[in-house]
Amino acid sequence: MVKCDPEKEAALSAGMRSSGGLLSLRTLREHVPTGNAGPVLREIAAALARLVETGDPTTIDLGALPFSAGDEKALDAALGAGEVRATVEALGTSDVTETGIPGVWRIDHFDQAGETLSRFVEITYVPEILMTQRGDAADGLARLEADLAE
C-alpha cells in the first residue's frame, strides 16, 4: 500500500521543478549503478584464480543480471584497457578486447544493424571466438586445394 505524505510530496515536487533537482533525478535514473559491479569483480577474481590454478575458463553473461551504464563504467574503470583489441566480422561485428587484467576479456556481440546481441566477460587465455574452428579450416583447405588444382 502506498501512503503519500502531502507535505513530503509537495517538497519533492518543488525540488523536481528546479533544474538541479530534475537533472539529478534523470541522471540517477540512467546512470545510477545497481551495485552489481562489485560482486561481478569478485566473481572475475575467483574465476581468474581458477584459470591460473587449473586452466578452467569461465564466462559471465552481463545480460543475465541488472547491469546499468553506471555499473559498466565502474567495471571498465576497475579492469582498465589491455594489450589486445580484436574485431570479428561474423553475423555482424563482435568486439573482443583483453582488459588491463591479463586473462580477463570483454566480448560484445552486435548484429548486422549494430544492435547489441549479448555482452560477456570471459576469463580465459584465448577466447574461443578468436580461434579458427576446425570446420572452417577444413572448408578453407578444400577451397585452397580446388584453386591449386585449376
Next chain:
Amino acid sequence: MADRPMLPELMRAHGVSRRGFLKYCASLTSALALPPALAPKIAYALENAARPSVIWLSFQECTGCTEAITRSHAPTIEDLIFNAISLDYHHTLQAASGHAAEAAREHAMKENYGNYLVIVDGSIPVDNPEYSCIAGISNLDMLKETAAGAAAIIAVGTCAAYGGIPHANPNPTGAVAVSEIITDKPIINIPGCPPIPIVMTSVIAQFLTLGLDSIEVDELGRPKAFFGETIHDRCYRRPFYDKGLFAETFDDEGAREGWCLYKLGCKGPTTKSVCATVKWNDGTSFPIQAGHPCLGCTEPDFWDNGGFYKPLSAPAGNYRQAGYAAIAAGAALGVAGGALARATKAKAVAAHEVVDAHDLEKKS
C-alpha cells in the same frame, strides 16, 4: 517433416563461419537466460538433434500471438521453422488449406505419435464446442485428439494459458484454458496478450535444445526465466514509486516527467513478465516507457481485474483467486469450466464498487 538439422549447412551455404555459429549460440544462451556454460551444449543440440514435429493449434484467438512470434528477432521464427523444428500444421502460416491442411496434421500425428510438440494459442469453448470449429472439428475435440499423442504442450498467449479475453466476464462461450482440459501432459504456459516474441521463441528453443526438464516453471506454469519477477521490480520508473511521485492524469506534470503510473492503474506490481528488461520491438520500448500503465496481461483474468485505469489498491472482487483456483485444481473440463465462469460473473457483479486510490486515502 522431421529430419536432420540444417542449421550448420544452411549457415555455411550463406557464408557464415563457425565463429558466426558460436556467436549465435552464445547470444541465444543469453537470450534464454541460461548459464553461458550451456552455450556449447546448445550448439551441439542445434547441430545434432533431429528436428521435432510441431503442430500449432489456433483456437479462440485473434492471431495476435502468431503476429507477434513472426516479429521475434532472436531466434527468429524462420530460424526455428527452417532449422530447429518441422512446423507441420499452423493454419495461418501453412500454404495448404482445406482437406490438405487437416491431412498434414493427421499425417504428422501418425508419423510422430508420442513425440511431437503441440503449441496452442487461443482458448477453448466448452459451453457449446460448436462455437469454434476448424474443418468441422470443434476446438475441444481437436485439442483432445491432438494432445493424446503429444510429448508436451506449450500454451502461448493468455487465452491458451488462462482463458484470456474469451474467458472474460461474461464469458459467453464458456472459454477455458488448455490446462483445464488436458491434465495428463506437461504444459508450459507462456502468457501475454500477446507474449513478448522472443520469450515465445526462446522457450521453444530451450525446449528443443535442452529438453522439458531444463525449463523451471512457477505455480502458474510459466517459465521462471521470463516470469520470475514483476514488471515493477525492474521498472525504470520504480525510483519515483519509492519516492511517492505519481502521475495523477495522463497529461499532468508528473506524466510528462515520467513519474510512476501506479495511480493511473498500472498493474506492474502484480504482473510477472520481462517487459521492463527485454522490452518489445527488438528492445525498443514497453508500455510503461510509452506512458501507459501495464494492463497485467500475463496474469489470469487480467481483463476482469478491476479496470485498467483503477489503482491496484482499489477493490476488484476475487477474480485473481478464481484464476489461481482453476489452475491449481486443473479444473475438470466442460461443465465445471462453464460453472466456474458463471460463478465468477455473479461474484463480479456483487463485488463491483466504484472507488479509486484517492477515495481510499480519504478513508484512511
